[in-house]
Every structure is written in structure tokens, then in C-alpha cells.
Amino acid sequence: MKDTVDNDLITRPDANSGRVIKSKKDPEAVSTTKRLKRSHRQIKAENIFRRTLTVVGWATVVLVAGIFVTLVLQSILSIKTSGFGYLWGKTWDPVRDIFGVYPFLLGTLLTSFLALFISIPFSFAVAIFLGEYFPKGWVPNLLKNTVELIAAVPSVIYGFWGLAVLVPIVRSFESKIGAEPIGLGIFTSSLILAVMIIPYAASLGRSMIQMVPSNLKEAAYSLGATRWEVIRSVILPYTRSGLFAGIMLSLGRALGETMAVTMVIGNTSLIPKSIFSPGNTMASVIANEFTEADHPVYLSALIELGLVLFVVTVVINMIGKQLIKGVTTN
Amino acid sequence: MESTIVKAVDYNAYFGDNHVVKNVNIEIPRNNTIAVMGPSGCGKTTFLRGINRMHELIPGATAKGKILLNNEDVLEMHPIFVRLKIGMVFQRPNPFPNLSIYDNVIAGYKLNGIKLPKAEKDKIVEHSLTRVALWNEVKDSLTKKGSFLSGGQQQRLCIARAVAMEPEVLLFDEPTSALDPISTSTVEELFHELKKNYTLIIVTHNMQQAARCSDKTAFFYMGELVEYGETKQMFTNPADIRTQNYITGRFS
Amino acid sequence: MSVHVKYRIGKSRVFQGLTILLSVACVVPLLFILVYIIQAGITKINWHFLTNLPKPVGESGGGIANALLGSIIIIALASVIAIPFGILCGIYLSENKKSKLAYWSRLCVDILQGVPSIVIGIVAYFWLVKPTGSFSALSGSVALAIMMLPIVVRSTEETLLLLPDSLKEAAYALGMPFHRVILKVILPCGISGILSGVMLSIARITGETAPLLFTAFGNPYLSTNILKPMQSLPLLIFNYATSPYNDWHDLAWGASCILLIWVLTLNIITKLITRKWKVQL
Numbered sequence: 068m069k070d071t072v073d074n075d076l077i078t079r080p081d082a083n084s085g086r087v088i089k090s091k092k093d094p095e096a097v098s099t100t101k102r103l104k105r106s107h108r109q110i111k112a113e114n115i116f117r118r119t120l121t122v123v124g125w126a127t128v129v130l131v132a133g134i135f136v137t138l139v140l141q142s143i144l145s146i147k148t149s150g151f152g153y154l155w156g157k158t159w160d161p162v163r164d165i166f167g168v169y170p171f172l173l174g175t176l177l178t179s180f181l182a183l184f185i186s187i188p189f190s191f192a193v194a195i196f197l198g199e200y201f202p203k204g205w206v207p208n209l210l211k212n213t214v215e216l217i218a219a220v221p222s223v224i225y226g227f228w229g230l231a232v233l234v235p236i237v238r239s240f241e242s243k244i245g246a247e248p249i250g251l252g253i254f255t256s257s258l259i260l261a262v263m264i265i266p267y268a269a270s271l272g273r274s275m276i277q278m279v280p281s282n283l284k285e286a287a288y289s290l291g292a293t294r295w296e297v298i299r300s301v302i303l304p305y306t307r308s309g310l311f312a313g314i315m316l317s318l319g320r321a322l323g324e325t326m327a328v329t330m331v332i333g334n335t336s337l338i339p340k341s342i343f344s345p346g347n348t349m350a351s352v353i354a355n356e357f358t359e360a361d362h363p364v365y366l367s368a369l370i371e372l373g374l375v376l377f378v379v380t381v382v383i384n385m386i387g388k389q390l391i392k393g394v395t396t397n
Numbered sequence: 398m399e400s401t402i403v404k405a406v407d408y409n410a411y412f413g414d415n416h417v418v419k420n421v422n423i424e425i426p427r428n429n430t431i432a433v434m435g436p437s438g439c440g441k442t443t444f445l446r447g448i449n450r451m452h453e454l455i456p457g458a459t460a461k462g463k464i465l466l467n468n469e470d471v472l473e474m475h476p477i478f479v480r481l482k483i484g485m486v487f488q489r490p491n492p493f494p495n496l497s498i499y500d501n502v503i504a505g506y507k508l509n510g511i512k513l514p515k516a517e518k519d520k521i522v523e524h525s526l527t528r529v530a531l532w533n534e535v536k537d538s539l540t541k542k543g544s545f546l547s548g549g550q551q552q553r554l555c556i557a558r559a560v561a562m563e564p565e566v567l568l569f570d571e572p573t574s575a576l577d578p579i580s581t582s583t584v585e586e587l588f589h590e591l592k593k594n595y596t597l598i599i600v601t602h603n604m605q606q607a608a609r610c611s612d613k614t615a616f617f618y619m620g621e622l623v624e625y626g627e628t629k630q631m632f633t634n635p636a637d638i639r640t641q642n643y644i645t646g647r648f649s
Numbered sequence: 650m651s652v653h654v655k656y657r658i659g660k661s662r663v664f665q666g667l668t669i670l671l672s673v674a675c676v677v678p679l680l681f682i683l684v685y686i687i688q689a690g691i692t693k694i695n696w697h698f699l700t701n702l703p704k705p706v707g708e709s710g711g712g713i714a715n716a717l718l719g720s721i722i723i724i725a726l727a728s729v730i731a732i733p734f735g736i737l738c739g740i741y742l743s744e745n746k747k748s749k750l751a752y753w754s755r756l757c758v759d760i761l762q763g764v765p766s767i768v769i770g771i772v773a774y775f776w777l778v779k780p781t782g783s784f785s786a787l788s789g790s791v792a793l794a795i796m797m798l799p800i801v802v803r804s805t806e807e808t809l810l811l812l813p814d815s816l817k818e819a820a821y822a823l824g825m826p827f828h829r830v831i832l833k834v835i836l837p838c839g840i841s842g843i844l845s846g847v848m849l850s851i852a853r854i855t856g857e858t859a860p861l862l863f864t865a866f867g868n869p870y871l872s873t874n875i876l877k878p879m880q881s882l883p884l885l886i887f888n889y890a891t892s893p894y895n896d897w898h899d900l901a902w903g904a905s906c907i908l909l910i911w912v913l914t915l916n917i918i919t920k921l922i923t924r925k926w927k928v929q930l
Contacts, residue, residue: 116828131757192671221856295661323765325859384763481824491815505823
């Protein structure tokens with residue numbers, strides 16, 4: 068260890084090296100006063116801008132609170148009239164002021180879960196296909212872009228397509244198996260919902276599967292695992308909560324979906340007898356009857372339905388988002 | 398007799414509860430080059446950023462004490478005025494990627510919304526680029542984006558951007574640590590030229606650079622200003638054992 | 650042993666085949682849906698279709714001029730409300746990552762993203778239709794603006810968080826005030842990401858029908874008064890598709906095709922922007 072500095076290393080470049088061009092006379096300092104005068108105005112504008120941002124931040128909170136409060140206030144009449152019977156009542160008869168939403172709850176749950184059930188194998192397959200088997204190349208790229216484009220198709224168009232193409236197919240299928248050949252109903256709605264969910268769930272699942280660290284997979288391969296074994300024992304356990312979150316978010320979508328379902332579900336307030344019978348979901352009842360609600364209790368009952376829908380979808384979405392947040396931060 | 402331009406009085410800086418700069422008192426004379434060195438995490442960059450109040454941009458960062466610029470406390474002034482008078486150049490060259498070379502030089506005017514006649518703008522651009530020895534290299538490509546330049550040129554462009562505002566003090570936060578040796582020597586040569594018009598404060602962890610370029614050197618260790626004096630004196634005959642340990646390579 | 654390995658490899662192959670089969674089995678029919686809609690609609694589209702009003706039942710021909718114009722007006726109005734608001738909110742969230750208000754605001758934006766569109770329609774009805782006593786394009790725009798908001802906020806926030814801090818420091822060091830740092834430096838640098846978020850949000854609300862049912866309501870005539878009911882493409886499709894008349898179905902197919910092309914084009918442009926500028930959304 069040396070105690071003194073090696074003076075040879077300390078060199079000053081030659082002042083006349085010529086690389087630096089000598090400065091000319093400074094430009095007149097006119098701009099300095101201009102600048103300072105301007106700055107006073109800037110400070111004011113800066114404060115206004117900061118305040119605006121905070122106001123906007125508050126506004127989002129107020130907006131959501133406002134939505135909730137509006138729904139609650141408008142449902143009070145119905146809550147007072149029907150009480151808890153509202154949720155379990157089996158009859159929905161606006162003419163006699165009987166409001167029981169059990170048929171719609173059942174319709175919503177049936178269509179959503181049936182759609183989920185149909186879509187899961189397909190969306191898992193696409194997710195694994197894109198996330199694990201073929202993550203790169205033009206075919207999977209095309210597939211991925213197609214899937215994302217399909218997810219963008221408006222639901223009213225799916226509804227129209229369902230009405231024109233799917234309903235006749237289901238009708239002939241129903242007559243073959245001996246059910247009442249209506250075509251419209253829970254089953255058709257579930258099919259449409261499944262079609263709408265698959266692209267969404269598949270792209271969520273794909274991003275989850277691609278997050279599996281490759282060293283984990285390599286470790287399994289190095290132990291002699293086959294591809295399927297890696298998927299089953301490494302990828303699926305690792306992405307379990309992410310995939311579950313994807314299912315939750317898809318469920319949230321299915322529950323709140325309105326137009327496509329409204330167009331093909333058949334719109335009846337009776338309790339569905341089988342998955343082939345027509346029915347109604349919470350969203351489709353609101354869509355169909357809101358502008359026809361001719362007295363306050365009726366309208367309020369519909370809004371209470373909206374409130375229930377709001378609370379349920381928000382809870383399901385928040386669970387899904389929290390799960391995804393947990394996955395992405397780990 | 399040299400006049401003092403920047404003076405820190407009992408300056409303390411914190412990140413939340415973390416006390417990073419402790420009771421710094423320092424007087425910096427006009428038209429000098431001051432090197433600030435020390436091991437990483439010693440608070441030298443935080444101190445530098447405190448001088449033009451960049452420190453407080455980090456959430457949770459606070460400062461106590463006084464930093465006087467021409468006997469005015471910058472902590473009492475609005476940061477905008479402070480930053481107009483004290484320019485800064487960063488570790489990595491950071492030209493605005495969406496602006497041309499020309500617009501990058503006058504960015505301080507343009508983006509602050511100060512309208513200048515074209516002739517005056519041209520003069521400022523040429524003057525500033527000449528100062529940083531970049532004019533001859535870029536005068537034919539002023540409309541190109543700043544990000545097309547090499548690293549060393551980008552850094553000189555950033556210096557030109559700071560110089561264009563005609564500040565009194567220029568702060569450099571490890572200005573050459575992201576540059577190759579040739580660009581480094583070009584920038585170091587600039588320091589000798591720039592100090593005629595400005596006061597330069599340069600944070601560096603390269604001792605040779607401090608020795609080559611500065612008139613005075615300040616040595617920070619664990620958030621404290623350990624030693625401050627003539628560069629030559631400090632490197633040949635340091636007063637504090639910690640300084641000696643550092644310059645002979647016993648730390649880090 | 651080797652029999653066992655063969656069995657495992659075989660099992661893996663079977664599973665791979667099954668995955669490919671299922672993927673193809675769902676994507677191909679999905680593509681057919683798109684093709685079907687375009688086929689059904691493209692023949693109906695011509696200049697007459699775009700510039701004329703729908704004919705009453707029984708007369709063939711007619712067009713969707715009122716819905717086309719209505720959709721453009723309603724969406725433009727929604728954009729005017731939601732885009733500045735959303736970008737400002739995104740700036741707030743990216744600039745105040747840790748404040749309490751940012752936490753709540755972010756939560757609310759998340760909630761907003763999951764609210765069913767029909768519920769937003771109900772709320773817009775009580776906020777604007779009931780007090781003014783009339784269905785109106787404006788109330789529809791407000792409902793759609795609420796739907797756009799989360800997408801714009803999120804894309805702005807994510808884009809701004811990706812920009813390096815050095816950019817902001819460079820601007821501050823030049824003595825720039827906060828609002829100019831944001832508006833003149835940060836926003837221009839992140840414009841491509843924000844733009845793709847905006848386009849995505851427009852694509853999303855273009856097809857929204859449910860929030861318009863009790864707000865814009867629909868109108869068989871050409872109207873440009875934003876305080877009166879107005880027709881829009883998705884409303885027209887819904888009303889005409891569920892009607893029993895074949896002529897009206899034809900109109901609805903043509904409108905579906907236009908809506909589809911509109912939405913897909915916006916999505917493709919967004920994809921191109923994000924690819925060109927390597928933005929992550």
C-alpha cells in the first residue's frame with residue numbers, strides 16, 4: 068500500500084491544446100430580465116396546475132362514490148317495499164308490484180358459470196399454446212393478434228350474429244334431443260358469452276404463463292421431465308393464482324355483459340326449468356324494462372338490481388385484480 | 398481576494414429519517430472549479446442536488462440549514478429562480494429525445510415559453526455550442542434529433558443546454574462516468590474554459606479527475622464534509638486521516 | 650423403464666396435440682364469425698346506404714346516415730370530456746405515486762373499469778336525463794366518457810412511469826416549472842403510449858350499446874342537437890336486429906359491418922403504434 072499519491076498520474080491538460088474553442092463575447096443579457104419576469108407568471112401557473120391535478124384525483128373518487136350513492140338512493144324505495152324478500156322472491160310481476168329477483172339471479176349465475184365452463188378448456192388451450200408451446204414466430208403472432216382483435220368485437224354484433232346464426236342451430240339441436248325448440252335461452256346465451264370470454268381469458272392466461280421464470284422450467288427439464296410434466300408440475304402450480312384471477316375477471320365480464328345476452332336469452336321472468344329454457348339475467352332485465360318502468364317502485368326495483376350487479380362485479384373484479392397484482396409483484 | 402458565490406451554512410439533507418448530508422459548511426469562490434469527491438453513498442451527490450434544489454424532487458426528501466447564492470438563501474427562493482441561476486449537468490447525457498439539436502440548446506427558453514427573435518436564438522445556439530466545442534461538429538446537422546449524437550457529444554450538448562441559460566454556477570454530477578476516455582478528456586478540457594465565466598462544482602468519484610480539473614477539492618465521508626482545501630494541498634498532504642485513506646485507496 | 654419413458658413421452662405428445670386441436674377448434678370458428686359478419690354486411694354498403702335515412706317498414710333501401718353521424722357526435726363529445734380528464738388523472742397518479750389520494754384514486758379507477766356498462770347507463774340517466782327531462786346525446790356521451798376514463802388513465806399512468814427520471818431532471822434543472830415539465834417534456838415523450846390508450850378507449854366505447862339505451866335513446870331522424878335524443882350505430886343495430894323485418898335486418902348487417910371495420914381499424918392502428926414505438930400497454 069503506497070502512502071503518497073503517484074504524482075505522475077495527476078496531469079493537467081495543456082491549456083493551449085486548441086481543442087477548446089475560445090469563447091466569444093457573451094450575447095446581450097436582454098433575455099435574463101425577460102426570463103425572470105416570465106418566471107413569476109410561471110409560478111402562478113404551476114400552482115394552478117398542481118391544484119388541478121389534485122382536483123382531478125379527487126374527482127375520480129367522487130365519481131365512483133357518486134355512482135354508488137346514486138344507486139343506493141334510488142333503490143331505497145324498493146328496499147323499503149320489498150325488504151329481503153327481494154333477493155329470494157320467485158315472482159317478478161311489476162303489474163302487481165311483486166318484485167322477486169330470484170329468477171334473474173339464477174339466470175345470471177347459470178349463464179355466467181355455464182359460459183365459464185365452456186370457455187375454460189379452450190382459453191387454457193390457447194393460453195398454453197401461445198405462452199408455452201409456440202411463444203414466437205409468425206403463426207402464433209398472427210393467432211395472438213387475431214385473438215386480441217376478436218376480443219374487441221362489440222357485444223351487440225355478437226348478439227346479432229347469435230340471433231341470426233346460433234339460434235337456428237340451437238333450435239334444431241333442441242328438437243333433436245327432444246327439448247322445446249325455441250332456440251333462444253340460457254344455453255344460447257352461454258355459448259355467446261363463452262365466445263366473448265375466450266379471447267379475454269386466453270390473453271390474460273398467456274401473459275401469466277409467460278411470466279414463469281425459464282430457470283424453473285429448465286430445472287425440471289434437466290431432471291428429465293417431459294413437456295407435459297413441466298406444464299403440469301411447474302407452470303400450472305406457478306401460475307395457479309394468476310389463472311384463477313383470469314377466471315375471476317372473466318366471470319366479472321360475463322356477469323355484467325348486457326347486449327349479447329339480452330338479444331338471445333328470450334326475456335322471460337319465469338324461473339328457468341332447464342338450461343334450454345328462456346330466461347333473463349340481471350343486466351338483461353334492466354336493459355329491457357328500464358324505459359318501460361312506469362311507476363316509481365318498479366323503477367326502483369330495477370335500480371336495486373343494478374346496485375346488486377354493481378356490488379357483485381366490483382367485488383369479483385377487485386379480487387381478480389388483487390390476485391394479479393400479487394402475481395406480478397412477486 | 399476571491400469573492401464567495403455559494404456558501405453552505407449548517408446544511409443538512411434527509412431522505413425520510415435517513416440523514417444523508419450532515420452539517421456541511423463550505424464556501425465556494427467565484428470562477429473556480431470545485432471537485433466534490435468521496436466513496437459512493439457519502440452524500441456528495443445529495444449535497445450537489447441540494448444546491449439547486451433538485452434534492453427535494455425526490456419524494457420524502459427534506460433539507461435544513463442554509464445555502465447562500467450571492468448571500469441569498471436558495472432554500473427561501475422559489476426553486477425555479479434557483480435553477481435558472483444554477484445550471485446542472487447529469488451523470489448520463491439526457492438530451493430531450495423529441496427535440497432537435499438546435500431546440501435542445503435553447504430548450505430552457507423554448508420549453509419555458511420564452512419567445513425570442515430568431516436572430517437572438519441563433520446567436521445563443523451558436524454561442525453555447527461554441528463554448529462546449531461542439532459547434533464545428535454539429536453546425537450542419539442542427540435539425541437532427543439530439544439522440545443521434547455520440548455519448549460524449551450528447552453530454553456536451555447537455556452542457557451547452559445549461560450554458561445557454563447563462564447561469565452563474567454549473568453543477569456537474571459525475572459528468573463523465575458514462576463516457577469513454579476520449580470524450581472524458583474533451584469534457585475535462587471544457588472545464589478549464591468554462592470556469593472563466595462560471596463557477597463549476599463537479600461531483601466525481603474519479604480521484605484523477607478531481608486532481609486534474611479542480612482548483613479546490615471537498616472530501617465527503619459518511620455524509621460529513623471531512624476536508625476542504627486547495628486540490629494540490631489535499632492530494633499531496635491531506636490533513637485528515639480519512640482523506641489520506643481514501644486517496645491512497647484504503648476504502649472501497 | 651424404457652416403456653415407462655415412452656409412455657411419458659407419448660402422454661406429452663397427446664397433450665400437445667390436444668392443446669393445438671382445442672386452440673384451432675376455437676380460433677377458427679371465431680374467425681368465421683368475423684368473416685360471416687363482414688360477408689353479410691359488405692354487400693349492403695354503398696354511398697346511398699351511408700348518406701340516407703332509414704326507410705319506414707315496408708319500403709326497401711334506406712341508409713344509416715343518422716346513426717353514423719350520431720355515433721361520431723356522441724363519441725367526439727365523450728372524447729372531449731374523458732381524454733383531458735383521463736390524461737390529467739394519469740399524470741396525477743404517476744406524479745404522486747405514494748400519496749393517500751393517489752391510492753384511493755387508483756382504486757376508484759380500477760373499480761370503474763369493472764362496472765358493468767348498463768349500470769353506468771342507469772347512473773347517467775339519473776344525473777342528466779331525469780333532471781333535464783329528456784333523453785339526450787349529451788347524457789350518452791357522459792356515460793361513454795365514464796367508460797373511457799379508466800383506459801385513458803391507466804395507459805397514461807403506465808406510459809409516464811416508463812419514462813426515465815433523467816428526462817424530468819433535465820427539464821427541472823433548466824428552471825422549468827412543474828406544469829411545463831409535464832406538458833412540454835413528459836407528455837410529448839410519452840405521446841405514443843397515451844395515444845394508443847386513447848384509441849383503444851374509443852374503440853371500446855364505439856360498440857357500447859347498454860349505456861346508450863336510457864341516455865341517447867335513439868332517433869329515427871337525423872339530429873345534431875346534443876340535448877335531444879340521437880341515434881348511434883350500436884343502438885340502430887340493436888333495435889333493427891331485434892325487429893321482425895328483413896329490410897331492417899339488412900340495414901343492421903350493413904351497420905354491423907361498418908361498426909366492425911371501424912373498431913378493428915382502430916385496434917390495428919393501435920397495435921401498429923405500440924409496435925413501432927415499443928410501448929407496453
